Amino acid sequence: MAWFTCSTPWLCSVEAALTSLVPREGKLLVLANGAYGQRMAETALRCGIPVEVKDFGETRSGASIFSAELSATDAILFMLSSSLAVDLYKTFLNPQVTEQKLLAAGRIFCVGSGVFGVLLAIVLPSIIAAISIFYGLIAVVLFVPVIAGLYSRRVLPAAALSSIAVALGTTLLAGYLTHGHGWSLFSPQALGICAAALVVMSFRFLPSRPEQAS
Numbered sequence: 001m002a003w004f005t006c007s008t009p010w011l012c013s014v015e016a017a018l019t020s021l022v023p024r025e026g027k028l029l030v031l032a033n034g035a036y037g038q039r040m041a042e043t044a045l046r047c048g049i050p051v052e053v054k055d056f057g058e059t060r061s062g063a064s065i066f067s068a069e070l071s072a073t074d075a076i077l078f079m080l081s082s083s084l085a086v087d088l089y090k091t092f093l094n095p096q097v098t099e100q101k102l103l104a105a106g107r108i109f110c111v112g113s114g115v116f117g118v119l120l121a122i123v124l125p126s127i128i129a130a131i132s133i134f135y136g137l138i139a140v141v142l143f144v145p146v147i148a149g150l151y152s153r154r155v156l157p158a159a160a161l162s163s164i165a166v167a168l169g170t171t172l173l174a175g176y177l178t179h180g181h182g183w184s185l186f187s188p189q190a191l192g193i194c195a196a197a198l199v200v201m202s203f204r205f206l207p208s209r210p211e212q213a214s
Contacts, residue, residue, distance in 0.1 A: 014043055018040075018047055018049060019049075026049075026050075027049075027052060028041075028052070029052050030044070030052070030053045032054065032055045033055075037053070037055070076113075076117075077117075080109065081107070081109040081110035082106065084109040085106035089109075120133075137171065139189060140167045140192040141167055143196070144167065144199075145164060148160070154204060159200050160200070163199040166199045167199075168192065170191055170195040171189055171192030174191045175188035
């Protein structure tokens with residue numbers, strides 16, 4: 001019986017497999033192409049198992065790159081389709097929607113988001129530009145409504161939705177007119193956030209409807 005210590009669940013499973021599957025008089029062949037292969041060889045040696053290592057160096061095969069990109073794409077499409085179908089369509093546009101129609105809407109949003117992503121990949125110069133646009137728009141759209149909702153009880157749904165629309169439009173317009181450089185110290189994202197804040201504050205000065213006042 002081999003006694004060993006492990007620092008991560010991955011190492012625990014590897015050590016358990018090595019000490020259980022490799023025969024007492026056997027030898028382990030490790031085809032290493034990076035850190036995990038070397039770590040597996042070190043683990044086997046620590047457990048007293050003879051090891052032969054064939055080191056191919058760190059390689060970035062097309063299959064591994066495709067697998068990583070496919071995983072990220074799947075997560076993004078799931079997030080977009082579920083958010084658009086549940087948070088937008090069901091919550092605001094059609095609250096009485098059935099589960100079957102909601103599923104169909106989610107599939108439509110998923111296909112539409114995928115087509116839109118392909119078009120962006122054709123137009124944008126690099127993945128850095130795509131990530132910057134994606135997270136920049138998320139910050140612009142959600143920053144003011146989230147902060148206002150956390151610290152004020154008087155934020156109406158209409159104010160939040162209006163701020164989102166104005167922030168998105170201002171950011172896109174400012175980025176187009178200034179070629180992404182912004183104005184003075186304000187980037188297009190900062191201008192969008194400022195515009196959203198002005199919209200939320202302007203709703204506080206609007207007269208309340210009778211049902212809201214009661």
